[in-house]
Amino acid sequence: MEHSPYLLTPGPLSTSARTRHSMLRDWGSWDADFNQITERLRGRLLAIVNGSATHECVPLQGSGTFAVEAAIGTIVPRDGHVLVPLNGAYCQRIARICKVLGRRLTTIEFAEDAPVLAAAVDRALAADPSITHVALVHCETSTGILNPLQAIADVARARGKGLIVDAMSSFGALEIDARTTAFDALIAASGKCLEGVPGMGFVLVERGVLSRSEGNSPSVALDLYDQWTYMNRTTQWRFTPPTHVVAALDAALTQYLEEGGLAARGAAYAKNCAQLVAGMAAIGLRPFLPAPIQAPIIVTFLAPEDRRYDFKAFYNAVKARGYILYPGKLTTRETFRVGCMGQLGPRGISGAVAAVGEALDELGIKGREALA
């Protein structure tokens, strides 16, 4: 069986057999073969956003949040001031990181079903000239909403502010072009749209910004400047690298390029998303977000309005059929999430929809007429 079970989650996700096979050997961290993989990887990641001429790729051990925290700590100087527009849990996490790292913080709140407004960001920057950086989540994975990166990058640039982008769940599937979208730093990780396994993040940092960031970081392990200069000097990772994760990401990127790169990955996810939303509508389940602001990455569905609905029981009934769902993350509504990412093959989405329908029937959940 290629997948046991299918992960309909936003990372870890279902990887290809070829990617999993790439981990069946060991590498020495000093070895030139391994360090060549790292070097190739850094170049390929930069090329995805056309950033080779302007930016540097700094990989980092750990999950995506480690890379976000490293980016904030390294890029924002100790007397910096970060504006964080909030419309979900990952934006909240960035705000928390700023507080813990002792970086001055201002937030602007939006509803969880409303994209960040560039005009509101512009007003906040005009109202407080001491703000030095904007930190934006591109696709807010807690709902699946897409924030308008280009408009916000334009506002930040016009006001001379740095922009830090958490592109964790969009990088590699939704277009970002460093030549036209100005950013100081953009963060993503191995186990999301690139379809590697989890375990390393990476930050694409504008070269001048990175060169001037020595001494900013309040952390040793999360200092991107130090990681970068060490890697350039020695070709090696500072501290033990996640060797198998690096090899798997390299293998996943080879397949990504063979399949047609960003355009093909984005199209595959958009197809999964459309098939998912249509299939769920046919069994009476409606997405939380209106279609125009829904990114084709992960979809939040409103739980059926039936007293007998219980996420755990529902999850287990779907899992028994070979599909792993993701819990909702809203405080106001009972929801669950379904990822559109990963190597799902032709049966992934249709099988998941069938499993959801069967699970709800088994649990006796009513009130699920097909939606128009």
Ligand SMILES: *Cc1c(COP(=O)(O)O)cnc(C)c1O
């Ligand atoms: C996955 C994700 C992260 C990182 O989460 P980890 O659990 O640390 O990997 C950060 N931001 C967004 C938007 C994400 O989707």
